[in-house]
Amino acid sequence: MNLREQLTQLLTLAYVFLSAFVAWKALGLVTNSHSPIVVVLSGSMLPAFDRGDILLLWNRDQQARVGDIVVYEIADKSIPIVHRVLREHHSTEKQLLLTKGDNNMQDDLPLYAKGQLYLNQKTDLVGTAKFFFPKLGYVTILLTENQYFKFGLLGLMGISAVLTSE
Template identity: 50%
Template sequence: MEALKTLKNMSIRQMLLQSLNFLLVLSSAFMFWKGLGLYHNTESPIVVVLSGSMEPAFYKGDILFLSNPKQVPIEIGDITVFKVEGRDIPIVHRVIRVHREAETNKQYLLTKGDNNEIHDRGLYNPGQMWVDKDDVVGRVKGYVPYVGMVTILLNEYPQVKFAVLGLMGIMIILSKE
């Protein structure tokens, strides 16, 4: 009831100011994300591990920090995040073999999850034997354990995500400063 009273007492100018503050927070977060991506040369500088295929190195819910220096070749043992054409979710796996085409000097990779028994050719598109280096989103440079569980929960239960976003919006609009 106090929140409704506060909302009724606000002028249109105050409401507009609070809405602009909310948009400023959202745009700042977006600019930070894009700036981090540009600095690390990756479209996604931070990803969340969604499965147990890389255990014991990474567990479901770990947040990974990525970098993708184009001039540095990928080596066996590097943990990469790559996209497979036609799939929305990138895959986090270790490089177990590197193939370089002699004529073009183009690099191709064979990957495998640490917790998987065989390589990833079954995950690639039919007939695809290697991951092209251009499909690599980034290489893992660091991680924070289990913090990404919040993201997984919000994606598995979208009603919770909308409730949290709604509460944040209401709190920003109703705050007096």
């Protein structure tokens, strides 16, 4: 393979990654969420959502309502949590929410930051779940939890690259 073909392949790969990045950022702007798509990682929302379901979030609502399924992040914790709004309190300037997983026995108070009694709708919410796609995110779970799957997939991609370059 000559230099021109190698550069063409490199530019094509860069175009694919750049296109995915631009699509992600555009979706983030439309939904007003820094993470417009999330994967459900646990069974805490059964039977509404199962592990591996992909949720499309929307963060343009003025206030969340009791019964809405929201995704929130807690300071110093990297994994977003998908749970239902159980109770809400609001004033003119802010809305406070208490959440709970449908399959959990108690509310999320132990999950919140130390001393935090409620979630702030403006600062803690990533978005409200509007659509879901069942089981499509299970590949993400396999990649993060199973090192053999991850290395096997990387190996297949390497073998594919070597075989197609000839």
